[in-house]
Amino acid sequence: MRSLALALIPFLVFVGAALLGMRLRSRLKERHKGPETTDLLRMATTMLVTFAALVLGLLISSAKRNYDNVEDAIYKYAAALIELDNSVHAFGPVGDALRHDLAQYTAAMIATTWTTQAPPPGDYYPKELDTARDYIPMQSAELGDILKKVEAGIYAMPNATPTQAALRQDAIQRMNQVWDRRWNLISTSDVSFSLPFYMTLGFWLVIVFLALGLTAPFNALSFLTVALSAVSISSAFFVIVDLSSVYTGIFYVSSAPVRGALAQMLH
Secondary structure, three states: OHHHHHHHHHHHHHHHHHHHHHHHHHHOOHHHOOHHHHHHHHHHHHHHHHHHHHHHHHHHHHHHHHHHHHHHHHHHHHHHHHHHHHHHHOOHHHHHHHHHHHHHHHHHHHHHHOOOOOOOOOOOOOOOOOOOOOOOHHHOHHHHHHHHHHHHHHHOOOOOOHHHHHHHHHHHHHHHHHHHHHHHHHHHHOOOOOHHHHHHHHHHHHHHHHHHHHHOOOOHHHHHHHHHHHHHHHHHHHHHHHHHOOOOOOOOOOOHHHHHHHHHHHO
């Protein structure tokens, strides 16, 4: 898992920097261990810690906000799919084929987006799509083609009577809403993680842990304190990275709304 690896690496680097500082402290001459030098080192460390804490807080807040936006978009998209299904269902037996296509699309979207979860049961939909060129699975052209098929079927529905014309127009409006919600979800889900920025923040924290090692005695209690500090900060990195993996991480966006929409289409 990428998020776990990107949290384990800084933990090892931070602990290593602190141990290096402790070893260097034992080799420093006494004139480098005076109170003036120690105070200067602590002031510089405090400044870096303040900047790093501010940036970490902003990153966590931004990642959580993006996560909430995706979750909200999922609920709205599921609602749009249900409304379209209800609109097509109003046509009676004529709309059964379109409802099947819509269910096929929804099931394929679930299976290819939430890849770490069990796919919907049944063999009526494609479980593997050509998504190698797509950053977001639901952006697959194959999924888009299924929706286009549904849209074409709606436009081909009879509208000879005023009732049929009204039902057809309502279905067209619901279809347009599904397209809008789909692209909104795709754009919202495009959460990128800046590795250079991650490395820059990590560099700041390496300096902090190196400074901690230079001011800490080489004993078990000091090592335990440094290790716990490294775990705390690394866990913040883990949360940031994992929240950016909105569909496959530990803090993933639930597929329950879309699965609920699928259940209604099949029954």
